Amino acid sequence: MTAPGLHLHGDLWLETAPLIRNLALDFPAGRWSCLLGSSGVGKSTLGRLIAGLPGPFRLQGACRSSDGVSLRGQVAMMAQDGQLLPWASVLHNVTIGARLRGDKPDTARARALLAELGLVGMAHRRPGTLSGGQRQRVALARTLIEDCPVVVLDEPFSALDAATRLAMQDLAARMLATRTVVLITHDPLEAVRLADRAWLLSSGGAEALDLPATAPPPRSYCDDATLAMQARLLARLQGMQAA
Numbered sequence: 001m002t003a004p005g006l007h008l009h010g011d012l013w014l015e016t017a018p019l020i021r022n023l024a025l026d027f028p029a030g031r032w033s034c035l036l037g038s039s040g041v042g043k044s045t046l047g048r049l050i051a052g053l054p055g056p057f058r059l060q061g062a063c064r065s066s067d068g069v070s071l072r073g074q075v076a077m078m079a080q081d082g083q084l085l086p087w088a089s090v091l092h093n094v095t096i097g098a099r100l101r102g103d104k105p106d107t108a109r110a111r112a113l114l115a116e117l118g119l120v121g122m123a124h125r126r127p128g129t130l131s132g133g134q135r136q137r138v139a140l141a142r143t144l145i146e147d148c149p150v151v152v153l154d155e156p157f158s159a160l161d162a163a164t165r166l167a168m169q170d171l172a173a174r175m176l177a178t179r180t181v182v183l184i185t186h187d188p189l190e191a192v193r194l195a196d197r198a199w200l201l202s203s204g205g206a207e208a209l210d211l212p213a214t215a216p217p218p219r220s221y222c223d224d225a226t227l228a229m230q231a232r233l234l235a236r237l238q239g240m241q242a243a
């Protein structure tokens with residue numbers, strides 16, 4: 001699968017007020033980029049806009065793919081709260097996209113994904129009977145099964161314990177290696193392990209910080225290059241808060 005890159009420019013508006021001005025963002029094809037910035041700055045809103053989801057926001061500008069093909073139907077998004085259907089089983093939740101399109105759900109693939117995500121034996125449980133981290137993995141399975149060239153992940157690993165988080169980062173990096181991924185995260189280590197570029201958002205715009213690719217993602221969490229980059233990113237985020 002050849003994933004397109006994305007270019008987005010303009011002002012992001014929420015209802016009647018500007019949320020982020022002067023955006024000029026590039027998301028390189030087949031790479032992970034991340035969006036960082038303080039709580040409430042507009043990361044999820046931007047993610048929803050890229051995914052073509054509805055909401056009280058609009059872009060005064062444009063969001064285009066590098067190949068000129070419409071992004072409609074090419075973007076899958078994992079929302080921050082997972083947005084699972086509480087009355088449906090895990091398996092039903094994972095295959096909901098196919099069901100809504102009237103396609104035959106690929107339950108074998110759904111079960112294989114659930115197994116890879118450590119959710120064996122949970123296919124028939126309801127979301128309300130799962131832990132927050134388990135629900136997050138169900139939402140990730142639902143995103144991965146869509147097999148889209150562009151994927152937006154909104155804080156996908158935030159509810160996981162540290163060891164599971166590392167394992168899920170590794171898995172997602174492997175499964176989405178050829179996709180154009182927009183990762184929304186508050187975790188500088190996650191950004192440095194997975195992304196090649198960080199966009200630091202503020203109400204005045206977005207600043208790019210390239211994360212030197214010392215190795216392909218997922219990068220080791222403990223090598224010197226990763227730790228140094230993590231410290232640099234943290235310092236930039238701290239500087240932005242102080243500004």
Ligand SMILES: Nc1ncnc2c1ncn2[C@@H]1O[C@H](COP(=O)(O)OP(=O)(O)OP(=O)(O)O)[C@@H](O)[C@H]1O
Pocket residue numbers: 014037038039040041042043044045046055056080
């Ligand atoms: N449906 C909505 N209606 C009105 N305002 C909204 C809606 N969703 C979000 N907002 C507001 O838009 C702004 C940006 O929210 P958004 O969720 O995009 O921020 P964020 O950077 O992702 O925050 P966080 O890091 O806390 O998840 C916030 O001020 C929020 O209150």
